[in-house]
Amino acid sequence: MTEELHPVRLVVNETAYDIRVPARRLLSDALRQDLGLTGTHVGCEHGVCGACTILVDGKPMRSCLLFAVSAVGVEITTVEGLTNADGSLGPVQQAFAECHGLQCGFCTPGFLTTITAGLRDNPDPTHDEAREMIAGNLCRCTGYQNIVKAVERAAVLGAES
Amino acid sequence: MTTKLVGTPVQRVEDQRFLRGQGRYVDDIANDPSTLHAAVLRSPHAHARIIDIDVDEVLDLEGVHAVWTHDDLAGPMAEPLPLLIPHPSLTHGRTQYALAKDEVNYVGEAIAFVVADDRYVAEDAVGRIRVSYEFLPPVVGIDAARAATHLVHDDVPGNIGARMEQHNGDAPAAIAAAPHRLELDLTIERSACTPLEGRGTVARWDPDVNRLQVWSSTQTSTGVRAAVAVKMGLDLGQVDVITPDVGGGFGVKINHPWPEELLVPMAARALGRTVKFTEDRREHFISSAHERGQVQHIEVGFDDDGRLLGLDVMFWHDHGAYTPYGLIVPIITSTQLLGPYKPGAYRVVFESLYTNTVMVTPYRGAGRPQGCYAMERTMDAIAQFLGKDRAEVRAINFIQPDEFPYDHGLIFQDGRELEYDSGDYPASLVKLKALVGWDEFPAYKAEMAAAGRQVGIGLACYVEGTGVGPYEGAHVHIETSGKVKVATGLTTQGQGHATVFAQLVADELGVKHEDVEVVTGDTRRMPYAVGTFASRAAVMSGSAIHLAARRAKEKVLRIAAEALEADEKDLQIVDGVVSVKGSPGSAIDLGTVSVLSNPLRYAFDEASKAATQFSVGDPGKPPVAEGEEPGLEGRDFYSPERATFASGMHAVVVETDPETAEITILKYAVVHDCGNLINPMIVEGQIHGGVAQGVGGALYERMAYDESGQLLNASFMDFLMPYVTEVPDGIDIDHLETPSPLNPLGVKGAGEAGVIPSAAVFAAAIEDAEGIPIIAMPISPSDLFHLRQIHAKEPS
């Protein structure tokens, strides 16, 4: 039995992609394999680690808990979409570089998207709010210390820009 | 002089890719629809004989290309996987097959390998394989292994893979004669590395040149290369192994070859297609390695001051179903247990035991956390017994700064003597006490108690043998552009090697940091290497790179001296330009030196014209001088006599909730001595990560096996890796820099330090808060609640 393919239009980082995928194709796999946007990483495929977090209409969601067929009619932002138009690092990315907020880099895209949305909603977080902002993402390398600093630094960079 | 970069917090060069989503991890390689994907049928039973495997329904499935079971393997591929580190005491070493032959010994053991158009279809196919089993009784946990009512392997009596003893002096006699004696029985449970990226392998066979290219998320590309070549009957020269970006390792990726690291290349060659295996999270829990599980019995004799007179340790180490990595973990426990102390007479005996659970191979710390736990619990027990300050009892047992090198009279994990090279433990303790407020703590505790709050403090000390051999190498190539290309063979999993190794080269060669590009873990660039483990990268590859850069520099100076008609002694290199000191007009850039280093017949551009035969060279001499080679390169290896010993001390203040038994971390302090710091920012990052992993191991993570050998928490839902909300808000760090005399950089390893004292330091702090002996780790609120109940009934 050949699996039925569904035509899907995904709008990612302001670009529309028309693909044909089986119903069961996870959005994380569609982004990575069908669109070639491998910046979104898959760490657990059960919604706990947060590495695959993307923005759906600006809100952080787990791309491993969405089906590509169901992600129609929304604007998706992945880590590749966080860079400035001139190719330079966006404020959250820049803050991570300055604060050593990443080591192996695997969980990083999920943090970057989550924090981007978090700072949009709360541009000047307190220290506790900065910690809370990243409370749903797992990192095994950094012990989170410098990620918290990066949130605070990104808020400063964001305010300056 | 160019500003020195070693010792400064240079920002990481690799971050530019990672932050843009341009990292290349193994699952990002060969990311196109023609790549085939593999899935593995894994045993659902902990112990069973395989009666029959029926794969008939699999190949009918559209999109399935092939399925293999052990019956389909031939030659070396059908033999057991290698036992990587043999040891005379490992009398009953056993390893699994790439695909199980006749018997399975843990839930998760690979049985069949399917290759299909995509991973979805491959998993559909796995679901169609029918296996008939004859169930065998599972052996789960150290108690069951010791009881040996049932055996994991029929031909391993008592489930004992190894029994090993080392001693220095007559510990039982010393203890018997000591003024005071204590006995302790301790346990520590399993945890695991759980990097955010699991294992993964991609392979492509090129039939035109009969060569294999393999990408693997490994900590040793040269190890994988040798294993693949042996198992597939290929010459080493036919196999390239490239380690791309790796999403964390922490030890689990040093074991090799994993079955998939062989099966993927085998399938790629058989099918003539690129094949990829990406381990999923459940697979990582049940088929990659665990660590830590031990039961320990300690007898100690000491004097009125708490000075150790004799220490006699027996422990039982759960190594799971197989022993591919030999006895490394228990040997490290048995030797590194001694920490910064002089034990008096010492004897240690361990048994390394089989169980029907996932195998045990090193996890960050690699046996040291267990050893530190045994020793530091003992120190606390002595202090408690004598009514002395816990820091004071430790201090009286320290090896003193003037006693280095200090030989413990034992053999370490590398087969070399356990001889500490340098350190200053008393100075570290002074720093730690100041950092955590040790002397002020009793007043704080009383103040908190008055407010109805329970707090406790603990400290733990460790020594870590880092930078073990046998060697690492490096190749430094100065291109005609003046850019410097560096290769070393060990691999990178987030340690920032591209940054720190470039710092070393920039300093040694006198070039800009941004002009240095470092490649690790690519056997095409450096085929001689060992791997990344035992906090050895900075020590081993760092030293090799430093030496290779020095060789390149020597050649630069020889060529430049000739070109500038100056004495080598008068030359300096600043920002990639060689000049005569004091006469800045007399200068030549490194790119030109590189051009001159390679006598040419043909010119390709303006620069290379300068090296052609009618432009340079003394017609009376050979174009390449005797003893020289063309090209501006330096290559060298570093192979130390023995490991270098880093050290440190942690302290933690915890609060325990009198009602709910929840445990909260109020303060965490680290004093750390890894010799000279190459990049303090990166060293601190390593400590942060280690501490967080330690918090996980002490308070949250365990491998919950039921008695049938099922792992009940094989997901991130139930294996409680800490989020930011569970780790300390701030870690206070102070460094001591006691250089190692063993290597040219004076460095010691830093990667594992953060995790070593965790079980010990949390046990101590909780014990202090509660007044209840803590002898089993990790500890959860539920565990603490029950301890309170037991001790309320039977006050100790």
Place this chain on the structure above:
Amino acid sequence: MKPAPFAYTRPGSLAEALATLAGDPDAKVLAGGQSLVPLLSMRLAAPSALVDINGLPDLDGVTVTASGVRVAALARHADVLASAEAAAVQPLLAMALANVAHPTIRNRGTTVGSLVHADAAAEMPVVLSLLGGSVDAASTAGTRTIPAAELYVGPLQSSLRHDEVAVSAFFPALAPGAGVAFEEITRRQGDYALCGVAALVDGASVKVGYLSVSDVPTVVDLSGIPVEEMGEAALAHLEPADDIHATADYRAHLVRVLTTRVVRSAYDDARGRR
């Protein structure tokens, strides 16, 4: 960890969705999917078809009236949590929702979906039960209202039929003079609770809802019992069990500790609203 194949429809009308469900007993509704998708990826569930209701009109939104809060099927936890009007009318909603997983999950997961998933370790089923709310279920046969007391019939089992879509839930408003509180103990922040307690007090009436200490969301009427003894009394109606994170005894202990704490908080809450 990839789902088994399934058929997929994304109906444009509720009638179409209901017809599809009526025609396929093995089909399941996909709303937020935050509980369903992991089950599919682990192949612990393999429905023949998913009926994706995310394209249905008129099913999003939180409607607040003086009598209570109506949450439509596609309202995400985050939408409900963000509604100041909802929090004003029934403050227990926000108190509990703040404990549902992490914000990223709340951005997609629906409150109604969580209610009909009927997990006794989840927050919202207990809240609905404690408040005496209800769920409206539509099928080709029409729409019926299922009171919370009749919704939870067993572990992970609701009385919603396979051919029904839960189109909304209703949480009654907090009565004047009444108070509420919520607290749970988790291993990690955002995890399922080891024990969670929600309390609703109104004068002498004390009702307490429990999660993670019984097979189904359980509400116990503790009116008239001294507050220190309420937890013990509640345990007669609960069945805390051992699991890998906590023993039954520890959970029972948490029932005692939290019941007292949360009931007192609920009285404080009531006083604060006067």
